[in-house]
Amino acid sequence: MSIGFQEAKMLFSGGCLLFSSLALIHFASSYNIHNRSLSFASAIAVGIAAFYLASSSNDLDKMASLELAMSSAILGLLEILPIFLAAITLLLFRISLLTNRSVDASS
Amino acid sequence: MNLVERFQHAIIPYPRKTQESNHHPQCMFGGNELLWAFLIIISIGGSFHRMGPSFDRSKFGFPLILLGLSCLIFFPGELTENGVELHKSFLQSVSIALPFAIGAIIVLRNSPTYGGRSIPGLFAGWIFIIASWAAIFLEKDTYSIIAITRGALVIMGILAGLVAVFIGVYLAERSSGFRDESEPLSKEEGDLVRAILERRLGGRLE
Numbered sequence: 001m002s003i004g005f006q007e008a009k010m011l012f013s014g015g016c017l018l019f020s021s022l023a024l025i026h027f028a029s030s031y032n033i034h035n036r037s038l039s040f041a042s043a044i045a046v047g048i049a050a051f052y053l054a055s056s057s058n059d060l061d062k063m064a065s066l067e068l069a070m071s072s073a074i075l076g077l078l079e080i081l082p083i084f085l086a087a088i089t090l091l092l093f094r095i096s097l098l099t100n101r102s103v104d105a106s107s
Numbered sequence: 108m109n110l111v112e113r114f115q116h117a118i119i120p121y122p123r124k125t126q127e128s129n130h131h132p133q134c135m136f137g138g139n140e141l142l143w144a145f146l147i148i149i150s151i152g153g154s155f156h157r158m159g160p161s162f163d164r165s166k167f168g169f170p171l172i173l174l175g176l177s178c179l180i181f182f183p184g185e186l187t188e189n190g191v192e193l194h195k196s197f198l199q200s201v202s203i204a205l206p207f208a209i210g211a212i213i214v215l216r217n218s219p220t221y222g223g224r225s226i227p228g229l230f231a232g233w234i235f236i237i238a239s240w241a242a243i244f245l246e247k248d249t250y251s252i253i254a255i256t257r258g259a260l261v262i263m264g265i266l267a268g269l270v271a272v273f274i275g276v277y278l279a280e281r282s283s284g285f286r287d288e289s290e291p292l293s294k295e296e297g298d299l300v301r302a303i304l305e306r307r308l309g310g311r312l313e
Contacts, residue, residue, distance in 0.1 A: 002253070003253060003256055003257065003260070008260055011257055011260040011261050011264065012260050012261070012263055012264040012267070013264060014261060014264060015260065015261040015262065015263060015264020015265040015266075015267070015268070016264040016265070016267055016268045017264075018261070018264070018265060018268075019264070019265045019268030019269060019272075020268050021150075022150055023268070023272050025147060025150045025151055025154055026150070026154040029151050029154035029155055029164070030154055030155075030157055030164075039272065039275050039276045039279050041275060042271050042272045042274065042275020042276070042278075043268075043271075043272050043275070045271065045275075046267075046268045046271045046272065050264070050268070067139065067143075067189070068189065071139075071189055071190075071192075071193045072257075072261075073261045073264065074193060074196075075192070075193065075196055075257075076254075076257040076258045076260065076261040077258060077261055077262075078196050078197070078199075078200045079254040079255075079257060079258055080254065080255060080257075080258030080259075081200055081203065081204065082203075082243050082247065083255075083258070085203070085204075085207055085239070085240075085243070088207075088211065089236060089240070092211055092214050092215070092232075092236065095214070095215065095218045095220050095221075096214050096217075096218040096229050096232070096233075097229075
């Protein structure tokens with residue numbers, strides 16, 4: 001069993017869609033008078049391109065393919081969660097057992 | 108007839124579509140709306156935790172994350188087959204990530220780098236982390252190269268989006284140009300900066 005081109009396209013577009021939606025949520029949640037509209041525009045452009053890519057990767061209707069791409073991306077990330085946790089465990093091991101330096105104002 | 112039954116009767120039945128998708132046309136995401144809504148609430152809560160001009164919203168961050176997470180776990184709503192799989196995967200990940208996060212916080216607070224070294228604290232933190240790893244080994248029996256490839260493709264998509272947004276932010280910052288020049292420091296502010304620099308760098312500044 002291997003990953004076909006269409007599935008790869010859907011996973012890639014799912015990742016873009018996930019990032020785009022998180023970026024838009026972040027921009028909207030942290031909105032202030034200093035925000036620039038071009039930052040929003042780039043996140044929207046990425047989202048639109050990824051949406052097109054996701055809907056062209058299967059025969060479902062637009063919303064269903066959007067949901068499928070995003071849920072596949074989340075599932076893909078959750079599948080490799082232990083790899084992230086392994087990296088963090090190594091860092092915690094280094095911080096708690098191998099480092100004696102403290103972080104104070106002068107460093 | 109209670110409120111829930113009245114609401115269920117109020118939904119107009121639509122004919123099934125001949126395509127693969129048989130989702131209800133009134134629902135944007137074919138029945139998993141609550142699941143997605145809770146995920147959005149969690150991301151809004153996470154986004155509220157930041158410094159800068161919108162810092163006063165940060166007090167809502169943790170309650171929103173907690174609300175979204177609790178609702179996601181306990182009230183996912185009616186799910187489709189795809190939603191059930193996603194929800195099951197979330198629950199599995201929470202059972203792994205929650206003890207790990209608690210353990211990591213305890214370890215950081217009791218490590219010499221970020222606080223005072225405390226052996227009992229470090230021990231307690233590592234117990235949580237080991238419990239999390241035990242949950243990983245109990246729940247995930249195999250690891251396939253396909254799963255890792257799927258994850259890598261998703262990360263590539265995220266990175267592509269990140270690069271595009273960085274370019275957008277860079278162009279936005281570059282196009283903004285110079286604004287009004289800030290006021291010079293007052294005498295008190297100047298003295299304060301001088302005192303801080305002298306204390307940090309040593310010696311006396313001319």
